[in-house]
Amino acid sequence: MEAMIKNYMEKLQREGYKYTNQREEILRIIMDNKDDHLSCEEVHNIVSKENKDVGIATVYRTLQLFEKLNFVYRINFDDGVSRYELNLGTENHHHHHLICTKCGSVTEVKMDLLELLEDNIEKEEGFTIQDHNVKFYGICKNCKKEN
Amino acid sequence: MEAMIKNYMEKLQREGYKYTNQREEILRIIMDNKDDHLSCEEVHNIVSKENKDVGIATVYRTLQLFEKLNFVYRINFDDGVSRYELNLGTENHHHHHLICTKCGSVTEVKMDLLELLEDNIEKEEGFTIQDHNVKFYGICKNCKKEN
C-alpha cells in the first residue's frame, strides 16, 4: 500500500506536479476506500475527521488532477455528484457496476465479454474505443431475499 | 407523430395527471429532437424561442414526471447536466452511446450483444437486471479523418 502510494506520487512528480501532503492524503483515502466510489464531499469529510486541514476546493482540484493523470476514473451513479474510483490498470477496468434500484447499493462485477461488442463497433462504426462505462440497473440479491 | 403524442398524453391522463399545454409542448420538443439528448435548459431555450411561455421549473418538473412514467430516459454524458431521450419501447432501448473524446459528439449504435453478458450476471450474481446503460469513449470517424 505504501509502495503503491509512493509509486503514484512519483509519477505525479515526473509529470511536473508538486508533492504535497494534501495530495498524498487524498490519494490515501481513495485507496483505503477503493470499493466505495467516494464523492469529493465524502473525501473531504474523511480528511476532516482525521484532523487534517484540507479545503474542499483542494479536494475538487486534486481529484480532477488525479483524473487527468489517470490515477482515478470519474463515474456517475445519477445521484447528483461525481464519484471517483481508483484506476488499477487497464486489465482491471473490465468491471461493471450493478446498481440496485431498491436499496441503491453498488456492486462490481468483472467481465471481459464486452470485447466482442467493441470489435463490432470498431468495424461497423469506424469508432476507435478507448474506454467504456457500463451500468446495470436492477434488483440485488439481498433485496430479492426480503420479499 | 401527432398520434404518438396523443398516445403518450392519454397514458399520462390514465395515470391521473392533467393534460396541459406545457406538458404537450415539452413532449413535442423531446420528440422533434430525439437524436439530440436535450438537457432541461436546452428544452427551455427551444420552448422560449417558439414564443411559448414555460418556466424552467416546469421543464424540470415535467421531465422528471416523464421519466417516472417511462416516457423518457435520463442519461448523463459527464458534462454536468442531466439529459433526456425518448423511450421508444424496450426493444429500442438496446442501443449504446459512442462519445467522442475529441469533439464531444454522441452517436447511437444499436446492438443486442449485451444479452449474453446480462444472462451471465443474472446467473452468477443473483442480480435481476431491469435496465442498462452503456457508454463507449473514443475517437469518432470524423475526428480520425482530420489527422
Next chain:
DNA sequence: TTGTGTGCAAAAATTTTGCAGGTCA
C-alpha cells in the same frame, strides 16, 4: 526564490422548493 498549491469565501451553475395565482376535469 519562484512558480505552484492551498484555504477561504465568493461566485457560478444546476436543480429544487414555497407560494400565490391559474387551469383542467
Next chain:
DNA sequence: TGACCTGCAAAATTTTTGCACACAA
C-alpha cells in the same frame, strides 16, 4: 369547485474561481 399545475423568485446543492498567503523544489 377543488385538486392539480405553473411561473416566479428564493433557496439549496454541487462545483469553480479569485486572491492572498504558504510551501515545495
